[in-house]
Amino acid sequence: MSNLDTALSQRHRLSIWHVYRSGLENLSITPFLVPGKEYGNSSNRNLTREDSTSSGNHSAQPSGYFVQHPSLLFHNTPRILRRGHEKGGDPICIIKLGAFWRSWLVQFSDDLKNVIDPRGLVRWECRSNSDNSISNNDREWKGYRVxxxxxxxxxGAEYHRKVNARRKALKEEAEAEGLVGRSKGKAKENDLEMGVVESDGGLVGASQGMEDWEDEDTQPSSSRPSLPAETSQRKLADEALRLHWRSPFSINTRNYCFEYAGLKFSWEGTRDIHSDHGWNRNLLPFNHLNLVAKIPGLVEEEVLVAQYISSFSNDKHGQLWVFDSAVTKLLEKTGHPSKWIKITENNERFSLDIDWDVQQTRLYDIVMATSVCMIIGEWQKRAILWMFISTLYSAAVLGIL
Structure with a gap:
């Protein structure tokens, strides 16, 4: 019996997510069909995930996910996985693409909401190193100036305007108040030209003060940094993992692996999909993947965690089936109660019910984040291959080759 048949026969709790394109670079992941974006429009069945309720003081299950890819000229910006259906949703993790899809870096933090600015980029003052460099530490952040x-x-057009307007106000305030330790107007003008402004912790460069001051909710009079960036507290992600493309130059190219909590996971190519998707299986045989977890023991046990089924539609990547009860089983196997602890905005900690709140756990977020990496990577590689084949065909037709 195949992995899929085994999972279905065991009546696992199943969540079905539909992955749609939202604009040129963003993705929308929703439990509901969008008929206008389906292949053949409304001819498909309305498959939705099971209704789930929360118990006690636990928050409701998320209604979907959104993958934002911010645009910044001359920068290959990372993507942000968010809860909800829009760019303003709470950020879950930062997703960075490596060279030629060889690896993806996924970074998590409970304070990510304060690290990401309204553009969807890491705030400049939250960079891990003062020179904004990145070493071999996967938890380090690279900041982006406004x-x-x-x-x-x-x-972030509106945010950009607000930040620069407040920079201008800060500069005018500095010019009006004068500089510390100088009484003569001529000396004040010279110091201002040299880029020195007053701060609570001494004298810092004016450009440094205004570059670091990017919080739109902070008033100009109290927003100047107390210390230069070189002496500020180093900020790092709470947790990071890498998704590796295992064998790009082999027969088994569709294989992406990562590790978490002592368990090994891999996204692997498959043709074993549900009979309802027979056309997808026959016409897109190399587009579907399974997420399999390997539980160590005397006999290594394999658990099917999720399955991705590619779609014909131009506006839809495909369907993502996540077996919630399989994720619950893996959480129990880890033996770490901290894996199902949730921290609120007020730093309050409470235990999640891993049967009903599984979609709020870090492991479930990892399943969704790595699926985003795999979906985007596979789609980009197919697009480049198709463009290459089309170019060769056009050249042959025109007699160039």
Whole structure:
């Protein structure tokens, strides 16, 4: 019996997520069909995930996910996985693509809401290193300045205007108040030209103060940094993992692996999909993948955690089936109660019910994040391959080759 048949025969709790394109770079992951984006429009069955309720003081299950890819000229910006159906949803993790899809870096933090600015980028003051460099530590963050200029199409137009307006107000305030330790007007003008402004912790560069001051909710008079960036507290992600493309130059190319909590996971190519998707299985035989977890023991046990079924539609990537009860089983196997602890915005900690609140656990977020990596990577590689084949065909037709 196949992994899929085994999972279905055991009556696992199943969540079905539909992965749609939202604009050029963003993704929307929802439990509901969007008929206008389906292949053949409304001819498909309305498959939705099972209704789930929360108990006690636990928050309701998320209604979907959104993958934002911010735009910033001259930068390959990371993606943000959020809860909800829009860019303003709570951020779950940061997803960074490596060179040629060889690896994806996924970073988690309970404080990510304060780390990400309204553009969808890591705030400049939250960078891990003062020179904004990245070492071999996967938990390090790279910050992104709010520049004084902006090109059309970049993310965060309103935020950009607010930050630069407040920078201007800060500069005018510094000019009006004068500089510390100088009484003569000529000396004040010279110091201002040299880029020195007053702060609570001493004298810092004016450009440094205004570059770090990017919080739109902070008033100009109290927003100046008390210490230079070199001496500020180092900020790191709470947790990070890498999804590796295992064998790009082999017969088994569709294989992406990662490890979490002592368990080994891998996204593997498959043709074993449900009979309702027979056309997808026959016409798209190399587009579907399974997420399999390997539980160590005397006899290694394999558990089917999720399955991705690719779609014909131009506006839809496909369906993502996640076996919630399989995720619950893996959480129990880890033996770490901290894996199902939730921290609120007020730093309150409470235990999740891993049967009903499984979609709020870190492991479930990892399943969704790695599926996003795999879906985007597979789609981009197929798009480039198709473009290459089309170019060769066009060249052959025109007699160039």
């Amino acid at each position: 520049r004084s200029w902006r090109v059309w199409g970049e993310s």
